[in-house]
Amino acid sequence: MTRNLFTLLVAIAFLAGCGRPDGESSRSVIQNKGSDTLVNVVQAWAEEYQMVKPDVAVAVTGGGSGTGIASLMNGTVDIANASRSIKDSERENLVANGNNPVEFVVGFDALAVFLHNDNPIQEISVEQLKAIYADGGELERWSQLGVTVPGCSSDEIIRISRQNNSGTYAYFREAVLDDEDFKLGSRDMHGSKDVVDLVANTACAIGYSGLAYASDEVHMPAVSSDGGETFVTPSVDTAIDGSYPIARPLLMYTANQPEGAVAEYLDWIMSNEAQCIIKEKGYAPAGPVECEASM
Amino acid sequence: MSEKTLAPSQLDQRDASWYVDKLVQILMFVGGISAIIFIIGIFVFITKEGIAFLFEGFSFTEFFGSINWRPTSSNPTYGALALIVGTASVTGVAMLVAIPFSLGAAIYISEFATGRTKETLKVLVELLAAIPSVVWGFIGLSIMNEFIIEVFDVPIGLNVLNAGIILGLMAAPIMTTIAEDALKAVPDRFREAAEAMGATRWQIIRQVIMPAAKNGLVSAVLLGVGRGFGETMAVLMASGHAINIPTSPFDSVRALTATIAAELGETAQGSEHYGALFALGIFLFIITFIINLAADLVVRGIRKK
Numbered sequence: 001m002t003r004n005l006f007t008l009l010v011a012i013a014f015l016a017g018c019g020r021p022d023g024e025s026s027r028s029v030i031q032n033k034g035s036d037t038l039v040n041v042v043q044a045w046a047e048e049y050q051m052v053k054p055d056v057a058v059a060v061t062g063g064g065s066g067t068g069i070a071s072l073m074n075g076t077v078d079i080a081n082a083s084r085s086i087k088d089s090e091r092e093n094l095v096a097n098g099n100n101p102v103e104f105v106v107g108f109d110a111l112a113v114f115l116h117n118d119n120p121i122q123e124i125s126v127e128q129l130k131a132i133y134a135d136g137g138e139l140e141r142w143s144q145l146g147v148t149v150p151g152c153s154s155d156e157i158i159r160i161s162r163q164n165n166s167g168t169y170a171y172f173r174e175a176v177l178d179d180e181d182f183k184l185g186s187r188d189m190h191g192s193k194d195v196v197d198l199v200a201n202t203a204c205a206i207g208y209s210g211l212a213y214a215s216d217e218v219h220m221p222a223v224s225s226d227g228g229e230t231f232v233t234p235s236v237d238t239a240i241d242g243s244y245p246i247a248r249p250l251l252m253y254t255a256n257q258p259e260g261a262v263a264e265y266l267d268w269i270m271s272n273e274a275q276c277i278i279k280e281k282g283y284a285p286a287g288p289v290e291c292e293a294s295m
Numbered sequence: 296m297s298e299k300t301l302a303p304s305q306l307d308q309r310d311a312s313w314y315v316d317k318l319v320q321i322l323m324f325v326g327g328i329s330a331i332i333f334i335i336g337i338f339v340f341i342t343k344e345g346i347a348f349l350f351e352g353f354s355f356t357e358f359f360g361s362i363n364w365r366p367t368s369s370n371p372t373y374g375a376l377a378l379i380v381g382t383a384s385v386t387g388v389a390m391l392v393a394i395p396f397s398l399g400a401a402i403y404i405s406e407f408a409t410g411r412t413k414e415t416l417k418v419l420v421e422l423l424a425a426i427p428s429v430v431w432g433f434i435g436l437s438i439m440n441e442f443i444i445e446v447f448d449v450p451i452g453l454n455v456l457n458a459g460i461i462l463g464l465m466a467a468p469i470m471t472t473i474a475e476d477a478l479k480a481v482p483d484r485f486r487e488a489a490e491a492m493g494a495t496r497w498q499i500i501r502q503v504i505m506p507a508a509k510n511g512l513v514s515a516v517l518l519g520v521g522r523g524f525g526e527t528m529a530v531l532m533a534s535g536h537a538i539n540i541p542t543s544p545f546d547s548v549r550a551l552t553a554t555i556a557a558e559l560g561e562t563a564q565g566s567e568h569y570g571a572l573f574a575l576g577i578f579l580f581i582i583t584f585i586i587n588l589a590a591d592l593v594v595r596g597i598r599k600k
Contacts, residue, residue: 066561073563093563154450163536164367165561181368184377185539187453187547190531190557201441204450 028261033061034068034081035167036191037109037210038250041281042081045274049265052273056261065167072255073097078262080253083109083167083210084174099255106269108284110211110239111172111246114199114218118150119206123231125224126176126245132157132206133172135181142204151203160195160207161186168192171248172208211239212282239284250283341576348570349577358574364538364549366558366568373571375578377538381455381548384541385530386523388459389466393519397467398512401474406500417475424468428528435461435533449545453535456544461533462526466519473518477511478504510596517590521583527552551579 032042039062046058068080069090086101094101113129115121119142128145131137139145141155148155161182162169173179189195192209199207200217207218211234214220222231225245238244258266268274276291278284353373357363361374404416435457443452481504489499505512527550535547536557555572562569 064561066563070561070563089566090563152450153448156450158451163557163561164365165558170367179369181365184362184364185537185547187451187535187537188549188557189536198453202444202451 027055027057030056030058030079030262030265031061031071031077032058032079032081033063033071033077035065035083035250036062037065037083037168037212038081038106040212041107041250041278041283044277044281045269048274048277049268052268053264056265058265064163064165065170066165069253072101072253075255078254078258079266082251082253083248084170085249085251086253094255100257102254102257104252104254104266104269105249105286106252107250107275107278107286108239108247109250110234110236110244110284111168111175111208111248112211112214112220112234113223114196114205114207114209114214115221116149116151116199116203116205117217117219118152118203119219120147120149121145121221122219123224123228124221125228125231127227129176129223130178130180133159133161133182133186134177135183137183149203154204156204158202158205159183159186160198160202160205161188162192162195162209163188163190168209172246175246175248210283211235214282236279236282236284247284250278338580341573341580345570345573345577347565348567348574351567351570353574362538362540364554366562366571371567373574375551375575377540378549378551378554378575379578380540381534381538382524382530382550382552384455384548385458385462385534385550386520388455388544389462389523390516390520392460392463393467393470394516396463397470397474397515397519400467400471401478401515402500404471405475405478406496406504420468420471423464424472426465428465428526429532431461431465432529432532435529439533443545447545451535451547453533454545454547455534455541458530458534458548458550459544461529462523465526465529466522469522470515470519473515474508474512477508477515480511481507510593514590514593517586517593521586521590524579524586525552525583527556531556551575555579 032046039060042058042060046060049056049058065080065082065084068077068082069086071077072080073090073093086103091101113124124145128139131139140157142149142152142157143155162172173182187198189198189207192213195207195209196213196215196218199205200215211220220234222233223245224231232238232244234244239247252266252269254262254266270286272289272291275285275287275289278286279289279291358373358375359379360376361372362377363372363374364378365372400416400420404413404420408416436453439457439461440452443449443454443457485503485507486499489503494503530550531553534550534553536549536553537547538549539546541548555575558568559572562572
């Protein structure tokens with residue numbers, strides 16, 4: 001009985017070993033990992049590229065800008081996606097290991113401020129955002145901004161933020177808080193979509209995320225960076241023309257000057273076709289594009 | 296009897312079944328000690344990763360005395376006080392929820408329920424323990440959040456109360472199972488003697504069975520506390536994940552485990568932040584180790600009597 005079982009196991013192992021084809025090498029796989037802000041776009045690119053070049057597969061993973069760049073350092077990915085610039089320490093780490101990282105701007109993203117639909121605020125300045133979010137900022141209650149929010153009887157501003165190594169968090173700190181620290185006690189969500197969902201359910205809340213995550217259940221106030229003289233509504237167009245004050249470049253990094261399949265893929269990303277996909281997903285393309293009016 | 300005629304050397308035959316016997320014996324031994332090897336391995340690993348931080352960037356007063364957990368700031372600080380208080384407060388509320396539930400369920404299953412009811416209940420309680428923590432977290436995030444906002448008229452429902460209730464419900468099944476085992480272990484002669492003395496059922500349970508099963512019940516609670524300290528996903532989703540010293544059950548907090556889960560994936564290996572997260576891990580490991588050890592010693596206490 002025991003011997004029969006053993007023979008069976010050996011046979012199964014043998015068959016499993018035979019099942020693997022040897023012809024994998026003709027098909028190249030590009031490993032692509034990083035920013036959650038970019039993951040939807042990159043996924044769409046990868047799918048479209050499958051049609052353009054069937055012999056190249058692009059494997060996409062999210063996880064955050066920091067994760068992508070960390071994987072680039074470890075040599076496990078070909079391209080890292082990031083919604084913030086590479087840090088000096090990260091660049092040094094790559095250079096120390098004999099690399100020379102190259103940056104590609106693949107698009108732009110407007111960082112929208114989200115409020116509950118019952119919140120009457122339609123305009124907010126960067127200074128006010130800083131006073132809400134930054135350590136030592138004096139804005140704690142909605143009445144200090146001159147509004148009463150229906151359904152928010154405590155009047156408290158519930159700050160919703162991101163976990164401290166997200167690219168969105170880092171960019172918000174750089175652009176809105178002038179690199180000062182965040183006030184402690186914000187609810188730190190683990191994804192852009194979580195921020196929007198929580199704001200939608202919480203009358204007292206304020207949150208921020210990429211424009212592409214906007215939904216009907218929240219509204220986005222216009223933002224001013226000149227002390228309240230002009231307010232600009234976040235949109236793909238205002239991100240392209242640079243008038244929206246908190247818009248950031250979306251980046252891809254390679255460890256060295258790309259070659260072969262990776263270089264071809266990055267070239268394709270800058271093509272009209274690929275840049276129309278990023279526009280369709282709610283981000284601003286890296287340069288002027290002409291797309292069919294699909295939206 | 297032919298056996299008597301065999302020479303001693305023939306008795307010691309190493310045939311196939313002798314080897315199978317030996318092999319199984321070795322496999323069992325490896326299985327038995329593997330738990331110890333894994334525990335030591337894990338401890339060595341987290342200590343190795345965290346030790347550099349403990350000797351370089353670590354400040355005892357900052358770690359245990361400051362709430363400033365700002366690992367990615369330009370001037371990073373690693374104060375874990377708010378995280379420790381967060382974990383403790385959520386676990387405290389969880390125990391307030393879980394102890395009455397699990398003790399009640401254990402007493403009912405062990406002392407009152409009979410036949411099919413008893414078997415069904417036991418299966419259901421075990422089924423409850425099998426619900427994945429991310430599902431509990433989702434319930435906290437979507438259902439409990441709105442419920443708490445509605446009922447208590449508070450600005451946000453992701454708070455100590457929410458996480459505590461979710462965690463209490465998660466810890467209750469295992470506590471029920473252990474508490475029920477402890478009650479079952481009380482010999483029937485205790486019950487019979489008490490009944491013969493004319494005690495009511497309530498008196499029997501309160502004055503005879505509960506004192507007799509005390510150690511088992513305490514260890515059930517301690518294991519529940521250990522579960523509370525170690526639970527990650529549900530707490531991450533339901534607690535609000537905000538660095539804050541809670542002053543009421545409606546304040547959001549952040550747990551030690553949730554901090555590690557949220558941040559470890561995106562820190563560069565070997566950085567100070569990475570080491571600080573492992574230092575949290577070492578602290579957590581020591582705490583849960585002490586709690587589990589205490590529970591074990593308490594259970595041993597019963598056996599000796």
